[in-house]
Amino acid sequence: MRRRAVVSWLAGATLIASTSARSQEVTLSFGTTSAEGGNVPLYSAALLEALKTVDPALEIRAVPTKGAYDNVEQLKRGDIDLGLVSGEIAHEVFAAAAPEGERLRIISATYPTPGLFAVRADSRFRHIKDLVDRPVVWNRKDSAAMVQARYVMGALGLDIDRNFQAIYPERFADAAPLVLAGHAAAMWGSGFRWPPFVTLTDSAVGARFIAPVEDEIVRIAANYPFLEPLTVPARLYPGQYDPIETVGSWSFILARPDLSDATGYRLAFAFHRAENAGLRTKQLLYTTVKNTLAATPSLGLLQSGVARYFRRCGALD
Numbered sequence: 328m329r330r331r332a333v334v335s336w337l338a339g340a341t342l343i344a345s346t347s348a349r350s351q352e353v354t355l356s357f358g359t360t361s362a363e364g365g366n367v368p369l370y371s372a373a374l375l376e377a378l379k380t381v382d383p384a385l386e387i388r389a390v391p392t393k394g395a396y397d398n399v400e401q402l403k404r405g406d407i408d409l410g411l412v413s414g415e416i417a418h419e420v421f422a423a424a425a426p427e428g429e430r431l432r433i434i435s436a437t438y439p440t441p442g443l444f445a446v447r448a449d450s451r452f453r454h455i456k457d458l459v460d461r462p463v464v465w466n467r468k469d470s471a472a473m474v475q476a477r478y479v480m481g482a483l484g485l486d487i488d489r490n491f492q493a494i495y496p497e498r499f500a501d502a503a504p505l506v507l508a509g510h511a512a513a514m515w516g517s518g519f520r521w522p523p524f525v526t527l528t529d530s531a532v533g534a535r536f537i538a539p540v541e542d543e544i545v546r547i548a549a550n551y552p553f554l555e556p557l558t559v560p561a562r563l564y565p566g567q568y569d570p571i572e573t574v575g576s577w578s579f580i581l582a583r584p585d586l587s588d589a590t591g592y593r594l595a596f597a598f599h600r601a602e603n604a605g606l607r608t609k610q611l612l613y614t615t616v617k618n619t620l621a622a623t624p625s626l627g628l629l630q631s632g633v634a635r636y637f638r639r640c641g642a643l644d
Contacts, residue, residue, distance in 0.1 A: 353590060402431050409586075412431075416474055418624075421628060428584055432629060434594055442479055443559065446512060447509075452537060466499060471517070471578075577622035586632075592633070
C-alpha cells in the first residue's frame, strides 16, 4: 500500500515540478574518480545521464579527484558539492567528532561493495589462512578497496602489510596480470563485476574466489557492524556457478555541510524520478530510496532536504 502511495504521489509531483523545477537552473560539482578503478567511472556516467534526463536544468559536473579520501576533504572544504565515498571511509566520516554545521550528509546510497579475493583457478589456495605470508595485490594505496581489505583482515586479526607480502600497484589494471604471471598469489577486489576479476576470469587460466567463511563473517560483522553479510550472485563471472557469501559495505553520495535544503530536496526528487522512470541501468540498480534508508546508519545523517523529501513522498514517517 505504501509503495502504491509513493508512486502515486511521485507521478503527481512530477507533473507539478516539470515546469517550475526546469526553469530554475542549478549547477553542482560532483567528485568522482577514475583513480578508484572498479565500477566508479561507469556508475558516475550512468547517474549523471539519468539525472540529466529527469531534470535537465540540474547540471551536475563531474570533477576528477584522487579517490574517496580526496572527495571527503574537498567536501569538507566546500570545493565540491557532492562526492562518491566508499562505505568504510564513510563510516570513518560518520564516526568522527565534528560540529553539527561541519558534518557531511547523505544524499543517496549507491551500491553494495562485497569484498573477496581472487586466485588462479589452478592454485592450491582455498581459504584466507592459505594466503598468509603470500604476495597479495591490495590495489592502490588509500584506494577504497584497500581500505576495505584493511578492515576485513583486521577484524580477523591480520594486518595486510605484516601478515602478507603486500603489493600496491599504481594502476588497477596491473592487478590481474600480476596474479596471472604468478607474481602474486591473490588479489583483493570489491563490488560487482570488479574489472580485474573480469580480466582474470576471462583468461585461459580462469579464477577461483576466496571469501570469509561463516564464522569469519560473524567475527568481521561483530568487530565492524558497517561490514555486513553480502552475496555475490551466481554466474556474475565466468566459471562462478554458485553465489558467494562474503562481507562488504554500502557506498554513498555525500554532500558538503552547507548544501541548501532546497538543493537536497531537488536532488532526492530527481533520484526518485530516475528510479521510477525506467532509467535504472545495471549500474544504477541499487540506487533507490529504499536502499538509501536501509543503508543509512542513522536518519540524522541524511541531508535535511533529502529527509524532507522522503517524508513528503511517504517513504519516511
